[in-house]
Amino acid sequence: MSIASLSRFSALLAAASCISLGYATPVDTSVSAATSSLCCQSLSASLSAKLSYPSSAAYADSLSSYWTQQGQLITPACILTPTSARDVSVAVSILARGSCQFAVRSGGHTSVTGASNIQDGVTIDLRSLDATTLSSDKSLVSVGAGQRLGNLYSILHEQGLSIPGARAAGIGASGSTLGGGLGFINPSQGFAADSVVEFEIVTADGKIRRANKKENSDLWRALKGGGNNFGVVTQIVFQTFPVKDVWGGNAAYLPATGVNGVAKAFADFTADPNYDPNASLLVTYYFTQGFTQIANLYVYAAPTENPAAFGVFYPLEGQLGNQTSITTVPALSAASEAQSPHGLQQITFAVTFVNSAEILLDLWTIFEASIAGVQSLERISWALTFEPVVQSIIDRTKATGGNVLGLEVLPPQGLTLGFLSASFAKAEDYPAVSAAADKLLASVISATKKRGAYHPYIDLNHAKASQQPFKGYGSANYEFLKSTAKKYDPGRVFQTLVPGGFKL
Structure with missing residues (x-):
């Protein structure tokens, strides 16, 4: 290379x-x-x-x-x-x-x-609030809400353990968890919220409450995807799981020779009835500095070189490079943080659709056309990423008491989460990038609806400000969230005095 x-x-x-x-x-x-x-x-x-x-x-x-x-x-x-x-x-x-x-x-x-x-x-x-304490049998870890995930992963790695948190090392323990939370090893462990045994939370009346399966159980469930609508979470107790070294890294492809193969491989991988829950995947359509590529991020939750789970990808044509190796969750998390510089403007959106190679190819055409709206901007990074939602994730959700995300039933071929991640240098470019993101989002939704594959779920942690993720959880979950917020915050402190975040 x-x-x-x-x-x-x-x-x-x-x-x-x-x-x-x-x-x-x-x-x-x-x-x-x-x-x-x-x-x-x-x-x-x-x-x-x-x-x-x-x-x-x-x-x-x-x-x-x-x-x-x-x-x-x-x-x-x-x-x-x-x-x-x-x-x-x-x-x-x-x-x-x-x-x-x-x-x-x-x-x-x-x-x-x-x-x-x-x-x-x-x-x-x-x-x-960054204290981290393992239980005597190491099955649980109590984590201060302000602890950074990179630090947490390192502490747990020394014990041969981890939790299914988000990816970048600088992310706080509570923020992504309150939005659901997907990371390197979610197919086997579910959303980060699914591993929460207990939340410690300060509610609007100033009381310090514990929310778990037996005590304030409605609040416990609401916090597993309900964002910042219920109080200030100060501590989270997660269930740990054993993992030491893993295999993972990135492979890059030239779109002209790689996009057809990557789209089909992604769809086959996601729809595999014998899906290996140790395998986690992201596929990204990516533009920067006048250059367009496709990137696959593979993670396998065991130290197995080139695991068979990703076998559909290995023969693909158009590969530019491959950086996979035996590594660790802390190392992957640190690399994610290092490769995403602080101090840039950022815009995201989220969308979900039924897994399909044809849709991924439609979206490649749409993504490629969208580049014209941003290509002249300083330090622009324009990326549309796809992540599988497979049955093993949902099984974990059900086994741990449920959440409010509304993903209890999947189609046989699985779902795909799509995320835009746009970064750029100047605040004055925000309107232009935001407009380009809105146009791309509308085109993605239109394309998925045209094929009858649109799904209403919107990932809270990647949603754009104009989106309404709670309504995408389904009417029953939405009403549950509103009634729970009213019960614990009747004065609507966290709806009115805390203006940031999606409100119910």
């Missing part, structure tokens, strides 16, 4: 292995200066040592560590860094009583403005 091709291939890995996370609604999150000053003063009476203000080093550190440029450019009146659930309890009580608008941040790895930061309001930065 030439040096130029290697450079392109390395950039391509960012799209294939680090799909951005984020959910937020396009709301005016600004707060009057007088109100915000009073809110910060109210917090200072009890939590002064944990508050930071503009011009302080702690404040600057918090802002600079957001993944996206848009997250870094939002300036709250003050930032609270709690070190315990009690701190969060005190803060929520004060903020709710004062009708103060606030945001809640876990890892800050969101893609849309306002999800985890708030202009002139109060941002609660949970990153210091």
Whole structure:
């Protein structure tokens, strides 16, 4: 492979292995200066040592560590860094009583403005809630909501364990889990939310509650996909599973010679009635720097070189390079983070359809046409990624008490999740990229409906601000989420005072 091709291939890995996370609604999150000053003063009476203000080093550190440029450019009146659930309890009580608008941040790895930061309001930065404790038999791990997944994976790897969390190392433990959460080993373990045994959460009344299968069980289920509508999650207890070394990495293909083979192989792989649940796959259509490629990210949850599960892909023509090897979940997670630079503008969307090679080929044509709308922009990365949803994931959901995602029944050939991940350098280009993303999304939906394959599920962690993911969960789950939010938050604190995130 030439040096130029290697450079392109390395950039391509960012799209294939680090799909951005984020959910937020396009709301005016600004707060009057007088109100915000009073809110910060109210917090200072009890939590002064944990508050930071503009011009302080702690404040600057918090802002600079957001993944996206848009997250870094939002300036709250003050930032609270709690070190315990009690701190969060005190803060929520004060903020709710004062009708103060606030945001809640876990890892800050969101893609849309306002999800985890708030202009002139109060941002609660949970990153210091990062304690990680294994149970005596190592079957459970208690994780602070602000713990980064890269750190968590490393801690667990030393014990020969893992959880099915999201991919990039910088993602916070709670954010992606509250949206469902898919990662490197989900076919065998389900969504990240499916491995949650218990949530610790501060509700709008300031109470610290535990939500599990026996205690507040409705809240436990609602949090498994319901986002930030119910309170501030401060700790999560996950069920662990044994895994040490894995096999994985990326293979890149030239579209002209590879797209037909990749589309058919993806469809056959996903529809295999003997699907190997150790096998996880992403396929990405990718454009950057005037160059278009297709990337496959393979992960196999055992140290098996070239496992038979991916056999349909090995003979494909048009391969540019292959970087698969025996590796680890922490290494894959670190690579995802390193290949997706901080400080860029980010836009995502999500769509779901019945698995089909014909649709993947339709979408290649649509994706290729969409490039014209963004190709001239500085540092543009334009990626449309596909991920299988197979029966083993749904079996895991059912075995662990269910979630609210509405994916209880799959067609025999399985479903495909589609995600756009667009990154670019300048804030002034946001309208143009957003319009191009909207056009691409409409074209994808139209193409899948034309073939009778559209599915209403929208992955919360990749949804665009204009989408309505909760309605895609089905009417029964949507009504359940609304009634549960009303029960635990009758004053609608997390619907009105926390404007970021999708609301019920």
